[in-house]
Amino acid sequence: MDSDKQRVQGILKQLGRAYPDAPETYLDHSNAFEMLIATILSANTADACVNTITPELFSRYPDVELLMRASLEDLIGIIRRCGTYNRKSSYIRDSARLIAERFGGEVPKSMEDLVTLPGVSRKTANVVLSVVFKINEGVVVDTHVMRVTQRIGLTQHQKNRKKAERDLMALLPREQWYKYAKLVGAHGRRTCNSRKPECDACAVKDLCPSAGRFT
Numbered sequence: 259m260d261s262d263k264q265r266v267q268g269i270l271k272q273l274g275r276a277y278p279d280a281p282e283t284y285l286d287h288s289n290a291f292e293m294l295i296a297t298i299l300s301a302n303t304a305d306a307c308v309n310t311i312t313p314e315l316f317s318r319y320p321d322v323e324l325l326m327r328a329s330l331e332d333l334i335g336i337i338r339r340c341g342t343y344n345r346k347s348s349y350i351r352d353s354a355r356l357i358a359e360r361f362g363g364e365v366p367k368s369m370e371d372l373v374t375l376p377g378v379s380r381k382t383a384n385v386v387l388s389v390v391f392k393i394n395e396g397v398v399v400d401t402h403v404m405r406v407t408q409r410i411g412l413t414q415h416q417k418n419r420k421k422a423e424r425d426l427m428a429l430l431p432r433e434q435w436y437k438y439a440k441l442v443g444a445h446g447r448r449t450c451n452s453r454k455p456e457c458d459a460c461a462v463k464d465l466c467p468s469a470g471r472f473t
């Protein structure tokens with residue numbers, strides 16, 4: 259555990275050097291409402307696909323008041339090309355209604371409140387809290403963070419993101435939780451990709467027990 263605590267600091271240092279331009283998020287948005295809706299839509303869907311549908315969605319429904327009154331048929335028409343549109347159209351409309359009814363029209367700033375909204379998982383809430391409100395409530399474990407975290411040996415959990423998140427929260431000081439997700443997410447997208455990780459070019463190969471296993 260202590261050696262992992264030391265190792266993860268080395269990993270963060272190296273990844274910080276490798277990806278000084280790592281973005282806070284890959285989802286286009288201009289306020290908390292848009293970030294929340296885009297994050298709900300991004301569940302099991304590529305961020306790039308979500309970014310192709312949100313310009314029309316946000317231009318037609320720029321706030322909770324308008325979105326809560328949208329017809330599901332219209333929402334489905336806008337978001338359908340990114341998949342799971344029946345469920346997600348209900349999620350975003352019902353979330354807008356609940357935000358208006360329970361939170362005065364403002365996206366709530368706590369994990370406890372956010373996860374009461376339809377389609378908002380702990381991961382979704384973590385993204386909104388850290389990106390929009392700069393609140394470190396947990397570690398965002400998306401598919402890229404999960405894969406890299408397993409490969410670099412910081413969790414033994416194969417698929418359980420909540421348990422992997424718990425492992426990371428125990429290894430990292432709170433102020434580094436979002437930094438970890440940002441840098442490791444960038445690493446997963448650019449180098450440690452799912453099919454063919456580029457171990458030879460990897461900035462953390464000296465700290466990774468999986469280095470060279472994929473050749």
Ligand code: SF4
Nearest residue numbers: 450455457460466469
């Ligand atoms: S050495 Fe390979 S498996 Fe390990 S983090 Fe780098 S790219 Fe991923």
